[in-house]
Amino acid sequence: MARWSEYTTGQRIKILRGKSIRQTDLAEMTGLSLPTIQQAEQDKRLTLQTLLLLADALGADTAVVLGQQAPRRAMEQDDRAVMQALSRVVHDTAAGILPDTVTAPSIQTLEANAKRCWETYWKGGYLGAGALAGQLIAEAGARLREQPVGEQAEAWTVLSNAYRLAGYVANLMSARDLAYAAIGNAQHAVSHAADELSGALVMSGRAWIYLRDARLRESLALAEKAATDIEPRFSRATTEQLVAYGSHVNFAAVVASRLGNKELAADYLSQSHAAGARMGQEAAAHGTVFGPVTATTQAVGIKVALGQTGQALTLIGEIKPRHEEALSGAARNRYAMDKAMAQADAKLWDASLETLEQVLVDDPTWARHQALPSVIVEKVGRASTPRLRRVSKLLGVGAGSSEFLPATAKTAL
Incomplete structure (x- = not known):
């Protein structure tokens, strides 16, 4: 190639x-x-x-x-158009430049729209979420401009939430500069809001960007602070508080696993499972989804990262199809990737490829923006089977070829 x-x-x-x-x-x-x-x-x-x-x-x-810079991984023309439009609105709104055609919906309408934007994101519709985020940012900026001085805190909160969504989409699309700009704007906006939880969410979002940029120790420091800042008293915690806290400590466990810190990862996983158990079922709040199933499925990926393949397979055996149905589309796909990786590490080649192939067939658009499928195929490349050739074809690569692997594959996991 x-x-x-x-x-x-x-x-x-x-x-x-x-x-x-x-x-x-x-x-x-x-x-x-x-x-x-x-x-x-x-x-x-x-x-x-x-x-x-x-x-x-x-x-x-x-x-x-001109060939001086390679295009971002998996970027097609429609992808680039969405990201270009999102970049413009992120930077223009921060500079106070709004289109003449944009209106200023009520705070309640903006909050309802933000919820729908996040639902699109968690279903795995990242491009759709990116397009919606741009509109949400512009409308939130318009509402902020029209709010009387002294009554802008809620508008700042919505704007921060919209910028954070833009940062998440940019991060997944490997648009690193835009991700940093968006989360920076979110941090500025939340500093004017009267919502402590939103501040922790932005902090956690920056930690995730750091993680994908291989700034692991800085990511862990932010993830730990974000979790500590919002740690609730379980006896009185609301579902929304538990969603935020559980997702934060789970992410801290992810970062700890990337650093190879088994003890710290185990500690955070324990807290994550406790939050999930307290909730009893999956719930969505503040642009994130968490619950007992999320805690368990994400633990699989953490065990894989720590090289604890046996423990990962044990967890996989405990997760039933009815459990997976409770997950969002994106979370279900990500769990399948972690499951396929655990199976590959255990040299269960056919099982790994079967798991991977199902995701590639069911949700090819989601898979196109992920690095892990290519890593899995490379790992099982020595097993030359008809299924490997089918999976490689779905990915658009040659079976067992390392040439297709993105340079950022290891840090993007």
Whole structure:
């Protein structure tokens, strides 16, 4: 497989265009003539104006088109367009620039819209959530602008929540600069809000961005502080408090496992299970989902990261299909990935590939934005079976080839 820089500029334009956009479509999108598009893709002629118009229409940086920078993993044209639009609204709103067409809904309407945005995110519809987050940010910014001074705390809370959602989407799409910008804006917004819980959620969100950027010790410090700041008294804790606390200590366990700290990970897992047991069932609040099933399924991934394959398989044996049905779409898919990895570590090649194949078939869009499927295929690559070839085809790679692995695969888990 050729490196991105080894393609010609014309070939890169064609790849970025993809199968869904014809040359005639690209001509219409840019206002350029069809012969100009054809000449650009044939490396015959490419002016600066043509380059800029093509880059804008394809939602890509000019550096990507010219081969100076590789496109982000799994990014298609529609993905790039959504992320480009989200980036604009994140930065423009922070600068006080709002479209003339944006209205200012009531706080209650914004809160209801935010809930629906998070529901889309947890179903695994990351692009849809990204598009909705952009609209939510602009509308929350408009509401903030119209609120009287001294009555803006609730609007700041909603805006912080919207920025945090944008940061989550950007983080999953490997748009690291946008993720940092969005969570930074969320932190500024929450500093004006009167909601201690929202502050901890933003802190935890920054910890997750640090985790995917391989800043593990900084991530752990933030995750621990976020959990400590909102630790409730279980005897009087509300469901919303337990959702927030349980998800926070669970994430702290994840970070501890990435650092190889078994004792700390076990301690946080114990607290996570206690919160889940207290709740009795899954619940959603403050843009996150948690409960006893989430605590157990996420423990599988933590055990895998710590190399405790036997314990991971034991937990998998305790999780029944009816338990999985309680999870959100994204959480269910992630558990399947962790399960497949545990099976691969145990050299249960066929079982691992069967688990992975089911996710790839059931939710290919979600899987396209994940690094773990490629890592799993690489791990079982020595088992040359018909299923391995099918799974590799679904991923668009050659069976057992390490060339398709993203450079950030290990830190993105």
